[in-house]
Each structure stands twice: as C-alpha cells, then as structure tokens.
Amino acid sequence: MSETEYRNVRLTEEAYRRLESRKRPGESFSDTVERIAGERSLLDLAGILTDEEAEEMREAIEESEGRSHDRLDRLADRLDS
Known part of the structure; x- marks a missing residue:
C-alpha cells in the first residue's frame, strides 16, 4: 500500500x-x-445540441x-372548495 503524499497550497483568504x-x-479539504x-462546467455542454434540438427542448x-x-x-381549486 502506498503512502499518501501531501502538497502545500497557498490560497487567498x-x-x-x-x-x-x-x-x-x-x-476533508482534499475531498472537497x-x-x-x-x-x-456548463461550458463543457456548449455545442452538444443543434439549434433545432435546443428549440425542441425549450418547447x-x-x-x-x-x-x-x-x-x-x-389542486388549489379543490382545496378552496
């Protein structure tokens, strides 16, 4: 079993x-x-749909x-009556 290696990282506040x-x-912070x-990222999804497919999805x-x-x-009508 290998030993875990650690690195220090500087972050702004x-x-x-x-x-x-x-x-x-x-x-842990490492887990996070x-x-x-x-x-x-949402940017990874850019371009996967054609304009037509996007419009069908919107509709x-x-x-x-x-x-x-x-x-x-x-439901609101039923509750009111």
Missing part, C-alpha cells in the same frame, strides 16, 4: 472561504477539492411547465 463554503460535513475538480420545457401550472391550479 477569499479562495479559502469559497472552498470552505463548498465543504460538506465530514469531508477532488469533488469540485471532478465537476463538469418541451415550456409545455411541461404549463401542465404543472394547470395541475397546481386544479
């Missing part, structure tokens, strides 16, 4: 506070950095939101 705010209970470093989302609003309105 602001960077430290931001990192600390992302730290989960029971998570590894988790964050593994996250994908589907709007339709779904409309159905959700309708369901909430019906």
Whole structure:
C-alpha cells in the first residue's frame, strides 16, 4: 500500500472561504477539492445540441411547465372548495 503524499497550497483568504463554503460535513479539504475538480462546467455542454434540438427542448420545457401550472391550479381549486 502506498503512502499518501501531501502538497502545500497557498490560497487567498477569499479562495479559502469559497472552498470552505463548498465543504460538506465530514469531508476533508482534499475531498472537497477532488469533488469540485471532478465537476463538469456548463461550458463543457456548449455545442452538444443543434439549434433545432435546443428549440425542441425549450418547447418541451415550456409545455411541461404549463401542465404543472394547470395541475397546481386544479389542486388549489379543490382545496378552496
């Protein structure tokens, strides 16, 4: 089994506070950095949809939101009566 190697990293106070705010209970700073470093950026998604696919997705989302609003309105009407 290999021994864990450690490195010192200097952070500004602001960077430290931001990192600390992302730290989960029971998570070390190393765990936090590894988790964050593994996250994908929204920029990684740029260009994966054609304009047509993006428009279809927007329309589907709007339709779904409309159905959700309708369901909430019906539920509110039932609760009011």
